[in-house]
Amino acid sequence: MDDEATRATIEAVRRLDAAFDRGDIDAFMAAMTDDCVWESFAPAPDGRRHEGQAAVRLAMAAFLGSSPVFDGEEMFACGDRATVRWTCRFDGGHVRGVDVVRVRDGKVAEILSYVKG
Known part of the structure; x- marks a missing residue:
């Protein structure tokens, strides 16, 4: 779907991810x-x-x-929702998971993180 809400959701998630990647907690928040x-x-x-x-x-x-x-592997967005598949590496190993994201008014309102069991 190529609509304004979906584009705004993708932009909001990318902005959040970029702040995370920089370790910029102020920009993240x-x-x-x-x-x-x-x-x-x-x-x-x-x-x-x-x-x-x-x-x-x-x-x-x-x-x-x-x-x-974090290595983002794939993002799917529709309207105000996005799903992001990722791998997180840290001392001692890694996990693979998915974030379910909801965007409101150009900002991320909710991130629900799930890992592969």
Whole structure:
């Protein structure tokens, strides 16, 4: 689907990913809504839910401090939703997973992260 909402979703996810890749927590949080949600994939098996700018910033800063390297493999977007398949490498190994993302008003509102079991 080639529509304005889908293009805006892809742009918002790419902006967020670029900030993550740079380790720029300020830019990362600026790309998210005030009421953002991030469901991380750690700790296993179900991860943890972080709600709001303060909680997501704290959790993301700790995660970025572990020096993860994400390789985005594929993104599919339709309207305000996107799915991103990725590999995350870190000391001691790697995981493969998927993020289910929701965008609102040009910013990421929700990231639900799932890993291959």
